[in-house]
Amino acid sequence: MIPRDHPRYRSLTVREALAAAARSGLVSLEGLAAHGRGEAFDYLIGERTTESAAAAERLAAKLIISAKRPVISVNGNCAALAAQEIANLQKVTGAAVEVNLFHRTEDRMRQVTDHLVAHGVKVLTGTCERLVPLAHDRGLCLPEGIGSADLILVALEDGDRCEALRKMGRIVIAIDLNPLSRTARLATLTIVDELTRALPAITAFCETERAGDLSEVADPIDNKKFLADALREMRERLI
Amino acid sequence: MIPRDHPRYRSLTVREALAAAARSGLVSLEGLAAHGRGEAFDYLIGERTTESAAAAERLAAKLIISAKRPVISVNGNCAALAAQEIANLQKVTGAAVEVNLFHRTEDRMRQVTDHLVAHGVKVLTGTCERLVPLAHDRGLCLPEGIGSADLILVALEDGDRCEALRKMGRIVIAIDLNPLSRTARLATLTIVDELTRALPAITAFCETERAGDLSEVADPIDNKKFLADALREMRERLI
Incomplete structure (x- = not known):
């Protein structure tokens, strides 16, 4: 307990919640470490949405509502931290939601999907194909989802999938707290903000x-x- | 796999090793997240020992060999990352090593102790008392260890125990990658360097x-x- x-009570309780999600298998153990990395960068922007990030969120909203086939790509950390926020963004935009995991097993795919569905997200399912050229399971995606999307919103992502998607000519919006990361540098638009602050802000801008x-x-x-x-x-x- | x-292969494999240590119970799940936080700050100092950190490591060595009762306080992350480096520092300095865990259970105390012993560390054992005034199990320590130490080396520690030890008049050397942390600000001497680089450097300076x-x-x-x-x-x- x-x-x-404790002066860092809030940050430590969020960390405990993610640890609990890791115990249940929703979040991978490596995902927990990645969360900590994000915490450090959030700390450095003062754990708030900066004016510049808000401007990026407004642009992201404009891109999403302008896209014909926008897809929100969700991993375990994303789902554990922001299932409700993803549901809300989907409601406003009609974007598809596809699960894409770095540490992919059928069990975790199902578990992340179930968690999203329980929060009201409509999750794309079907037979995955390796449509993104990566020597890794993240290359697997759905032909009717990421496979044919014109815009992909990725969050808490690592760099090489972002690079591969950009090379395929897709518009990529990244939510990434590390402005030096490859994802941040390679995305069409990077929102340097914490996920549970960024998603509601994008959703609100989608309405205006x-x-x-x-x-x-x-x-x-x-x-x-x-x-x-x-x-x-x-x-x-x-x- | x-x-x-992958461009971040090394960092990701260290993360996987810690994840494996978490699966075995040596590292707490919250400790995994804390590791990620450290990774981010290490990234910001270029994943190398800076000139200033080397100077701090030299001073740390001088403090440790000048102390009458130096104690190295070890937690799960510390043990998982640097058991061998702790053994080497102990050999050169004769410092006592005491296990102190944030997420303390008897099982984890034994597991961390066994892991250190397997790497040649002599670990203090005995009956703990709450000698450090903290509303938390980290306040528990051994009367013949931290309880009567004149100098305590802490690594990957969080802030309030450091504060309590300083209020008790102890000299605290912290190894902490976040120069803004309470531990970093409250310690007598803070080494802003990664643990497995810092410990061998201190050990080498202890000999000169x-x-x-x-x-x-x-x-x-x-x-x-x-x-x-x-x-x-x-x-x-x-x-």
């Missing part, structure tokens, strides 16, 4: 933004500026 | 440094300077 007077032509919305995006903004925030915290 | 061509009067060695230590150095390194990385 973490004592309530207007759709446009997807490539015309994507083209002028200066992702480097968003990354530079995040780096500056972090440097200011490190003084 | 992590593909060998000369002992002095402990309080005279400790008094002029300007820990804020070491922290400022680490923060500057991290800021430079975030450009």
